[in-house]
Each structure stands twice: as C-alpha cells, then as structure tokens.
Amino acid sequence: MRFSKSFIPTLKEIPNDAVVQSHILMLRAGLVRMVSAGIYSFLPLGYRVVRKVSEIIREEMNAIGGQEFHLPALNPKEIWEETNRAEAFGDTLFHIKNRDYVLAPTHEEIMTFHARNVVKSYKDMPQIWYQIQTKFRNEPRPRSGVIRGRQFLMKDAYSFDISWEGLDVSYELHDKAYRKIFDRCGLNYFVVGASSGAMGGTGSEEFMVKSPAGEDTAAYCESCGYAANVEVAASRVNMIGRDSVSKEIYEIHTPNVKSIDELTEFLKIEETVCAKSRIYIHNGQPVLIFMQGNDEVNESKLEKYLGSNVRPAHPEELLEITGADAGSIGPIGFKGRIVSDLKLKDRNNLFSGANKNDYHIGGIDFKRDVKNIEYADLRIVQSGEGCPNCDNSLEVFPAIELGHIFKLGTKYSDSMDAKFLDEKGEEHPIIMGSYGIGVERVIACFIEQRHDDKGIIWNKALAPFDVHLIGLNMKKAEIVDACEKIYNELNKQGIEVLFDDRDAAAGFKFNDADLLGMPLQIVIGEKKLKENMCEVKVRRTGERFDVGLNNLEQKVNERLVNL
C-alpha cells in the first residue's frame, strides 16, 4: 500500500483525552478514532490488525472443531427474558426504543436458541460454535480507549455436550486453543482461576495480561506459577501466636483516634495487635468482621463465606447497631454474628474499639472474651504475602482480562429448555460451556507490552504490514525507480509492504515509521543506492544493516521469521 494514497492520520502530539499508552499510540498511529465515549472506529491500518488477530483466532478455533457463525446483534427482548438476564444485566443492556429489541451484550441465549431447535440427539454432539462479532454493553464508565468500550469485538464460543465429562473435554480444548492464540499473538499472559460471577457455572479461568491499565487485580507467584484473581486469591501468612499471658481487659481513652494508623501512633503499639472492626449487613442482620491491622476485607470472599446479600453498613446504621461510629467499634458488648480473619485466630492481648466513641479496649482475648467467634480467610491478598502453593511470595498487580472460559453447565439449557435424548431415549439438558476473547483488547494489550517512546513495535503476526519501505527524497527519479521495483518485487513474494512514497523530509518519515512500528524498515537513500545497497532496520532491536538489492527479498524473509 502506498502511504500517499492511504488514510493513515498519524498524530505528532498526544491527544488530550488519552491517558493509557495503548490508547495514545492507537490514536497517534492512526489505528482508531473515537466517535463517542467507549465507541471507536477502526481505521484502515487498525482494521488490518483486527483481521490478523481474527484470523489467528479462526485458525485455532477451527483446529479444535469450531464452526463459525454470524449471529444477529439485534435480539428480541423476550429471548433474554427466558433466562432472566434482561433483568440480570440491568442498565448494562442496551434497549431499543421503538421495538422490544435489545442489543446483545453476549450470545448465550441466541446460541442456545439454535441448539434447542436443532440439537435433539446425543448423536448431534459435541458441538463447538463460535463467532467474531460486535457486542454492546452500556458500561457506566468506558475508559482506556478500546480496553473498555460500549461496543466491542468479541470472539465468543459455545460448547454443547451430552455429559460433564464431555464439557471437561470441550473446556480443555478451549484452554489449549486460547494458549495457542495468545502465544501466536506474542502476548505475555498468565491464566488465573476466577469466580464465575453472573455468568453462572462451575468453573472458569481468565487469561490475563499484566498492565497498569488493568481493571482487575491479580495475584501471581513467579516461582510456581500460582495465579488468581484477587477476588479469590489465597495467601500464606506468618501467623502470630498467642502471648503466653493474657492481660485483663482495660478501657483506654483515645480522643479523636479513628484509624489504625492513629491508634498505633497514639498507643505506641504494632498494627498486628489491632483488631480492626467492620460492620456488614447480611440478610438484614449486622455482622462484625475483624481484620488484623490495616488488612482490607475482600468482599468477594466475605460474600462467599456468608452467602449472598452482603453489603457494608451505612455510617448512620453503625451508631444504632454498636453505639459508636466507625473507628470505635469493637467486640465487647456487640450482639450479633462475629467473623474474624484467620490472621487473628485465637489471639490475645488485642486492641479494638470500645463501642463508645473516643474509647478503645486493650487486653482482648478472642478465646476468652468473644463467644461464638468464627474464623475465615477474608483478607485481600497483598504483595509480599506468601504464595499458598510454594515458599515464595506473591506479587499483586493490575491486569487486563483478555479472555475468559466458563463451564456453564445447564444454566441456559435449563432455563431455555434445550434438551436432547440419550441412547436410552431419556431426556437431558445439554451441558454447555462458553468462551470469550476480547479482540480489541488483544491489540491494546499487545501495544501495552510492546512499545517504546517512539511508538508501537509490532511483531510479524499482528503487524498491519511486514515491511515499511521508505524512499528518501522522492524527487530523485533513481530513488523512485528503485523503490517501485522493490515494492513490486516484495509484493510479488507475498510480503506486505507499506511504501512511504510521500515527498517529505527524511526525519519526518523515519518518525512515522517508528510510530507505526512495522517489524522491518527498508530505507532507500541516494548514497547506498549507488552501491546497489539499501538499509534495513529492525524496529524491535533498532539494529540496522546494509543489504544488497539483489538478495533483498531473501534477507527480508529471513529476518521476518523471528519478529
């Protein structure tokens, strides 16, 4: 493709609205443009990358027996009411004003609709059906460019099996396919166990990429590979045992002391001897939660432990429930369920609130003073805590979710009545799985991982073009001729070339080439041309070398292999 005839609007300056690196670079390199918050157009260069990613996905999905569909984005609302998800999605679901239609945020319903109409016998399964299509979700807060949009491209796949064992097989196939896909894309990713959330089901794994732009938080152990979403991550901590002697309970006047930091400062004590109180409301009843020092409550873990319907108490409720405000709440005299994090199990000589403003209590012994206390792992895992599976420690960092695979089971086949007959003529619900990849996120994550201060650094797999051909001084006929010849020759060899044939200053073109980030740059300049040579630059390493024009194609092919 000739640059002079292409729509590649590069930007020298950083657009005002972009903050994360991938977003900035996608705008600057002319890959995308924003139309509205969370709604992006892919421009020709960007769409070439979308097609490359899509093709890799197709190849790997087809390799596990997947069959590609193209489902409607516009869905009758009633089909979403069958599964109760019109309500479950709530405001996230886009509704059409003049018809009872919705814009599909995912496609379990439509796929199950087709399955129940066609898949009637055990002989019809297993099936893996997929598509690459636009999804619509009314995100309350779109951000980070294409990473979180209201409209986005997703590869979604669905498996239909006759048994749970069959589901395990389909799930494993997807797990392997996903690893191949992300490997081929050149991404540095990891896989975490995750909570199934509103999708329902029995098992799920997330494919994640470490990134400051991430909206999830993951805990990862480099040495053994343990990885988990922080919502479910466990950790091994050094337990502090009981002191040999339990002191008596005593009250301390602590004016204006609210936080743990203030308390440790005021009393000159370690935060490890502080039992921080938090009140949650579970099914209308207050529950007192204890955390050691400044540990934070992991509400996902708490919800799992107590059951659903858990929320933090409002400030007004605190006074009514405990007789004190936040900062002065404690176990003594509290009526209701008490759950403590494991770190405080059976501890004594602890400090906590007195349920009286401006007072704390020392000498608390959980075994002696707090009846019916329950213990559970309720902490949000922090960097530096021990890995639950090995001797090393965990690193906790923000991450982007690229893909998610779920064992759905019969959630949708039950609610939508998708059944089949087995060999004995007995009726069973189809066992399903669903599997998603955010196509644009693959691109954004790649750029997050592979860029420098000059621009994007594509690999061969995702690059919009293999080679960026730069003719310096396009007013010289011999340079134009040489470029044209190389351009045609490379094209003939099936090498994709972006030919910068613009009449612009050398530095201008070099900077655009670095910004756009094709794996190889070929520079045709006057001096080297006289010796029948040109310069080839490897974008990733910055390495430059001279190549004779006679064996250029061969050299290019050789160099492209590992990029």
Place this chain on the structure above:
RNA sequence: CGGGGUGUAGCGCAGCCCGGUUAGCGCGCUUCGUUCGGGACGAAGAGGUCGGGAGUUCGAAUCUCCCCACCCCGACCA
C-alpha cells in the same frame, strides 16, 4: 451515580481570575521557491457559531444560571 477537571481552527495550547480594538501562538493545511539520512527554510495564504442555551451589561471567550460532551478517581463490571 458520587467527587474532581476540561471544552477556544484538524491537533496541542494561551487568553478567562480583573468584561472593552479585527480572539492569539505552535504544529498541520494551500501556493511558490529553496532543501532532502532523524519531525527543514523563506514568502504569501486559507481556516473560528470561543461546547449549547438563557441571563446580566452600552459591550461577554471572559460574569451568573441551566444543559451537553469528554477525561481522571471512586462505585459498578461476564
């Protein structure tokens, strides 16, 4: 939805607090000439409902009110 911020030429910004010529600057764009291996130089140009509406005023980019859009933090999120 809560908190904070921004909106002035295609892009990046100044001007606003303290109202007063024809609303500036850099980049980009057009034309001509020179230049040509790391975002060239000179000359001449084009391009604006100052986010929208209402108000205050002799006079509003500037002050007041309402609305809209976008960004950041939080809440939410398969």
